Amino acid sequence: MTDSNDIQQKVLSYKKQFENSDIETILLFFLNQYRGKIALASSFGAEDQALTHLLWSLDHSIRVFTLDTGRLNQETYDVMQETRIKYNIPIEITFPDSQAVTEMVNKYGPNLFYESVEKRKMCCGVRKVQPLRKKLAELDVWITGLRREQSVTRSDIAVIEYDETHDMIKLNPLAEWTNDQVWAYISANEVPYNKLHDLGYPSIGCACCTRAVLSGQDIRAGYPGRQVVVGGT
Numbered sequence: 194m195t196d197s198n199d200i201q202q203k204v205l206s207y208k209k210q211f212e213n214s215d216i217e218t219i220l221l222f223f224l225n226q227y228r229g230k231i232a233l234a235s236s237f238g239a240e241d242q243a244l245t246h247l248l249w250s251l252d253h254s255i256r257v258f259t260l261d262t263g264r265l266n267q268e269t270y271d272v273m274q275e276t277r278i279k280y281n282i283p284i285e286i287t288f289p290d291s292q293a294v295t296e297m298v299n300k301y302g303p304n305l306f307y308e309s310v311e312k313r314k315m316c317c318g319v320r321k322v323q324p325l326r327k328k329l330a331e332l333d334v335w336i337t338g339l340r341r342e343q344s345v346t347r348s349d350i351a352v353i354e355y356d357e358t359h360d361m362i363k364l365n366p367l368a369e370w371t372n373d374q375v376w377a378y379i380s381a382n383e384v385p386y387n388k389l390h391d392l393g394y395p396s397i398g399c400a401c402c403t404r405a406v407l408s409g410q411d412i413r414a415g416y417p418g419r420q421v422v423v424g425g426t
């Protein structure tokens with residue numbers, strides 16, 4: 194078993210090795226080096242869709258997983274299905290523990306997340322944090338669609354990082370991309386995208402906790418539960 198120090202050392206050495214490399218080179222290396230133990234975490238937002246296309250163009254056997262919290266929009270299931278068909282890849286859907294959801298909802302009701310920050314954290318814990326942790330335990334490297342310009346808390350993310358929370362390697366290949374670059378890539382490559390974006394949703398999450406934003410607002414403003422968002426999915 195690799196210990197935390199080894200992983201951190203590897204990350205430092207990868208950072209140095211790929212300091213001046215383009216993202217295709219970096220991704221190709223990691224896809225080969227960690228075959229079967231590397232996957233994209235997708236919430237079916239624009240960045241994740243661009244990355245699915247990019248990864249698939251490098252390796253048709255890429256793994257893509259998603260957390261189905263049980264509260265997603267129909268549009269998200271629609272693009273999930275479209276993506277499965279277009280790229281002919283299985284989307285690995287991870288569900289929350291049914292017993293934990295049952296106990297939480299029976300005790301606090303289906304809309305507990307509107308009542309307090311604590312209950313929202315509890316709901317995210319059951320529906321997102323625990324399933325994500327369980328899924329990541331299968332992997333050595335996970336890939337996310339996080340970008341620096343998405344918020345101040347993401348302004349210093351790197352393309353290659355050590356994920357302290359999950360004690361593993363995390364890749365953020367689009368860290369330096371702008372929103373315009375993401376959409377230009379989607380358009381140029383005819384990538385299927387979530388129709389919620391056409392309705393003004395900048396990011397995709399649970400239907401009850403994500404909303405459209407007005408032009409000029411922080412793009413994370415559409416996510417009222419953002420203070421407890423996990424894993425960047």
Ligand code: SF4
Nearest residue numbers: 306316317320399402
């Ligand atoms: S985003 Fe909302 S519905 Fe989804 S897991 Fe978090 S609190 Fe629950």
